Amino acid sequence: MSIETRLQELGLTLPPIGKTIGTFVHAKRHGNLMFMSGKGPLYDGVRPRGKLGADMTQEEGYQHARHIGLLLIAAMKDTLGDLDRVDDIIKVFGLVNATADYVDHFKVVDGCSDLFIEVFGERGTHARTAAGANSLPNGIPCEIEAVVAVR
Numbered sequence: 001m002s003i004e005t006r007l008q009e010l011g012l013t014l015p016p017i018g019k020t021i022g023t024f025v026h027a028k029r030h031g032n033l034m035f036m037s038g039k040g041p042l043y044d045g046v047r048p049r050g051k052l053g054a055d056m057t058q059e060e061g062y063q064h065a066r067h068i069g070l071l072l073i074a075a076m077k078d079t080l081g082d083l084d085r086v087d088d089i090i091k092v093f094g095l096v097n098a099t100a101d102y103v104d105h106f107k108v109v110d111g112c113s114d115l116f117i118e119v120f121g122e123r124g125t126h127a128r129t130a131a132g133a134n135s136l137p138n139g140i141p142c143e144i145e146a147v148v149a150v151r
Contacts, residue, residue: 065111
């Protein structure tokens, strides 16, 4: 089954990725590896702000991370032209904007990881780091990047 068909089956629509907010690209290929720039949640041009452990729940953070996963997939499609060229998700790195005593960063980043596995199946499993940050650009609740093997 193609990845596009799988997305439709799951009722998922890829959001527009827009332009980067700095002097960098969404993705950079080197050989069969593609390094995805970090993404934050973006809904119709609006970036939510919030800090886990203060003014945002774990479930809200999870949903934002899941949406970031969709943005990363959209960037993969934009770069590759065809999502079936994604051979494997190698590594995911997630930063969570959190209070000093917040300890469930991994549960937030699970939103992206779970989505990758739903969409790509076994190819979506990956190594991962989930860490806390005192602040993130524009006050976003989380930022996630990925390394992807491509054909």
